[in-house]
Amino acid sequence: MATVTPFKGIRYNPDIIGNSADVATPPYDVISPEEQAAFYNRHPNNVIRLILNPGKATDTATDNPHTRSAACFHEWMQQGILKKEAQPALYLKAIGYPHKGETFTRYGLIAQVGLEPFEKRIILPHEKTFSKVRSERLELMKATHCNYCPIFSLYPDESGILDTLIEAVGQSAPCIDFIDDDNHRHRLWQILDPAVHRQVTESMQDKRLFIADGHHRYETALEFRDYLKASDASFDADHPANHVLMYLSSMSDPGLIILPAHRLIKAVGPEDLQQAIGKTRTYFDVAEFPFTPENRPAVERKFLEALGSDKERQCIGIYGHKTPVFHLLKLKAGVMEELFGKELDAALRSLDVTVLTRLVFMKILGFDQQRLDDATLIGYSSEAGKALQSIDSGAYDVAFILNPTRIEQVQEVARKGLVMPRKSTYFYPKVKSGLVLRTLGN
Structure with missing residues (x-):
């Protein structure tokens, strides 16, 4: 009541x-x-x-x-x-x-x-x-x-x-x-x-x-x-x-x-990022969007459009400091069920933020709970353009660009008594x- x-x-x-x-x-x-x-x-x-x-x-x-x-x-x-x-x-x-x-x-x-x-x-x-x-x-x-x-x-x-x-x-x-x-x-x-x-x-x-x-x-x-x-x-x-x-x-x-909550990460160097992207290919189909200073705006638009165009698969965009390429990760079928089916409810496995947190951050990048709980090393932005600019400026090392969580996903997770990763939503x-x-x- x-x-x-x-x-x-x-x-x-x-x-x-x-x-x-x-x-x-x-x-x-x-x-x-x-x-x-x-x-x-x-x-x-x-x-x-x-x-x-x-x-x-x-x-x-x-x-x-x-x-x-x-x-x-x-x-x-x-x-x-x-x-x-x-x-x-x-x-x-x-x-x-x-x-x-x-x-x-x-x-x-x-x-x-x-x-x-x-x-x-x-x-x-x-x-x-x-x-x-x-x-x-x-x-x-x-x-x-x-x-x-x-x-x-x-x-x-x-x-x-x-x-x-x-x-x-x-x-x-x-x-x-x-x-x-x-x-x-x-x-x-x-x-x-x-x-x-x-x-x-x-x-x-x-x-x-x-x-x-x-x-x-x-x-x-x-x-x-x-x-x-x-x-x-x-x-x-x-x-x-x-x-x-x-x-x-x-x-x-x-x-x-609901707007997306893009992740901005510190203390991930270029070599660490490249190694991580190599590892992602086991679990994701990876597309690259290389750019030059001249065609950057057009490529950025194409990258963001591609991120939001696939409604059937979980998608994550990645952009690293001083790396003239955007990467788009699209999850392969059955990966989350195979890796986390015994420990995560289906309502959580279907979330882009869960894919990012459990698969990319923890399994691929090796972040532990202490690292995930360190608010000084992670930032958030609801605007993709501002998130990418924070990487260009050097304020953060890597941006992970997400699609927004849907309201029905929020309801399902809450009804089941589950909790999403931090900052999974940005209600606007x-x-x-x-x-x-x-x-x-x-």
Whole structure:
């Protein structure tokens, strides 16, 4: 039984913050160091100071990004820059955005959701997480006692819960309405009607929730609850830490898009890459796309078109630093069943990211779990062009270009209680931080 209820949200005071675009950001985990600095300089009250406060060489146990985040939060609350709502509310969020020449709108509900351990099969993950990231986020939560960013989850909406909310707001003006740097329009409506609250809560009770984005934040929320249970004598069933801030969208929303999560790898030299490509020929049909500086754009387009054209086989593109050729790997029939049939469910074997992780990274390149868990040696990009540019610049050594995971694959993996490799999906667009916050204090 999913517990989805209204809460007293914390929002920027519109009398002080006139344009939410000045203070909102994407989630912390997709913000580059350059973007972090830009958001920090954009506005003195930008939410970056809360979700990703910059580190300093002089950081100590009592003065560090987490303690500075907490100090900013309390200061902004005292100054009225952030204000807690007087009444519990649900929030309807709409994001309109262009994609491949079309315009889409995705709707979502922002609410507090009761925490449930994964084994209860009420809230389901689909990806593994980085232990280092979880520990870092836990320290932030211990310092701040606040949910800064909603977890992005999906649910089956046969009963039309979002339609009910859209009808409830009608033609009323949103309380937040702005366009961000990516030309995405964000609108937020506050819903105070207790009758609508009851209808939503009752309708969500029989739903399973699938975490789309925010696995680290959800697991951290579970750990924080356990931490309070063990350390706070006043902790009880009514404590706010039993819930977490969540954005809920329908699995069938036409505005729901999954982009690929291309892998960017460090510490793989040209010789290592060439040896690995040689080994791949045992398991893949390998095509080469050599290029010169003059014909690079045309060859790159041809390479990427070929990657996305074969819907029947798992395909992986490879590009190495200072290597003037793109390689396209197409998996041979029966390989994953032969190698991993006894240890991996068919739902996992069919995923391109599983082929990449288990066959290419672990079996061919020899990566162990420690290497796969080292977030300093692996990066991600949802845009193939940017991924390839990061190799040209030398920021990374090798790019592995993937096709996107399909929503039905996510559902199947989650329903079976399985988990995909880390960053198997990139649900687009991301849910903004800084629109609604939630305190975890009584």
